[in-house]
Amino acid sequence: MADNSETKETLAALRAYLEALQESGVEGLPFGEVNGADELAMVAEPHLSYAAAPVTAETLDGIRAEMEQCHRCPLATTRTNLVFGVGNPQARLVFVGEAPGHDEDLQGEPFVGEAGQLLTKIIQAMGLARQDVYICNVLKCRPLHNRNPLPAEIDTCIPYLFRQIEAIKPAVIVALGTFAAQTLLETKEPISRLRGRFHDYRGIQLMPTFHPAFLLRNSAMKKEVWADMQQVMKRLGLVAIQRKD
Numbered sequence: 001m002a003d004n005s006e007t008k009e010t011l012a013a014l015r016a017y018l019e020a021l022q023e024s025g026v027e028g029l030p031f032g033e034v035n036g037a038d039e040l041a042m043v044a045e046p047h048l049s050y051a052a053a054p055v056t057a058e059t060l061d062g063i064r065a066e067m068e069q070c071h072r073c074p075l076a077t078t079r080t081n082l083v084f085g086v087g088n089p090q091a092r093l094v095f096v097g098e099a100p101g102h103d104e105d106l107q108g109e110p111f112v113g114e115a116g117q118l119l120t121k122i123i124q125a126m127g128l129a130r131q132d133v134y135i136c137n138v139l140k141c142r143p144l145h146n147r148n149p150l151p152a153e154i155d156t157c158i159p160y161l162f163r164q165i166e167a168i169k170p171a172v173i174v175a176l177g178t179f180a181a182q183t184l185l186e187t188k189e190p191i192s193r194l195r196g197r198f199h200d201y202r203g204i205q206l207m208p209t210f211h212p213a214f215l216l217r218n219s220a221m222k223k224e225v226w227a228d229m230q231q232v233m234k235r236l237g238l239v240a241i242q243r244k245d
C-alpha cells in the first residue's frame, strides 16, 4: 500500500496533468474508462467554444449600417429611404408593424402617416412618448402601392428584425396587425384569435393587437386595442393616466 508521501505525489501529478489538459481547452473527461486511442483523441481535442473569442453584442447602429447597403430584394431599388426603426435603443417596449408606407418611405421613419399618428396617440395614452419605446416594421423598405408584403420579402428581411430585437432585449413586444404577429409567432392564426393574450417570442412577452390602419377603418375595435395595451402596461408596471376629456 502506498504511503502518505507517495499518495501526495500521485495526487500532485494528477492535478498537474488535469490543469495542463484544462489549459489546452479540455473542459471535461468522460465518466468511465477510456480504452481506445480514438476516445483518447476525443478527450484531448480542445473544445472549440472554449477557445473562441467572446461574442460581442450587436448594436442597432451596426445593424442599420449593414442594412443601408442591403440589396437582398427588389424593394431596395424602389425605396426612397430605408425605414430602419426609431426610438430608445434600450426600450422595454417595442412596437412592430408591417412595412413602411408612402410617408414613411419619404421620411425614413416608421409610423409617421395617418396610422402612425394614431399609434403615437396610443403610446401617449399609455403614459409614454415615442422616444421611450422602439418602433419598427417587419419590412424596412416600402412595397409599392402599399400592397401586402410577399412571403419572399418577409423571409429575406426578417433576420434584420430578429437582430434588432436581440440588440434591444425588450421586456414586451406589441405586434401590430396580422403580418407582424404571424411572422414573429410563426403561425397562420388570424389576428382576431391571437390578440388579447401574451405569447412567447424567444422568451419575450409578445402581445398581438390590431394594426392602427385597421383601427382607422374600424374605430369600434379601438376598445379591444386599449384592453390589450392595458395588459401590456400592467406587465411593464405602468400606471394608466386618467384622461379628463
Ligand code: URA
Pocket: 097, 098, 099, 100, 101, 104, 109, 110, 111, 112, 113, 115, 116, 137, 213
Ligand atoms: N404601417 C406600418 O405597418 N408601418 C408603418 O411604418 C406605417 C404604416
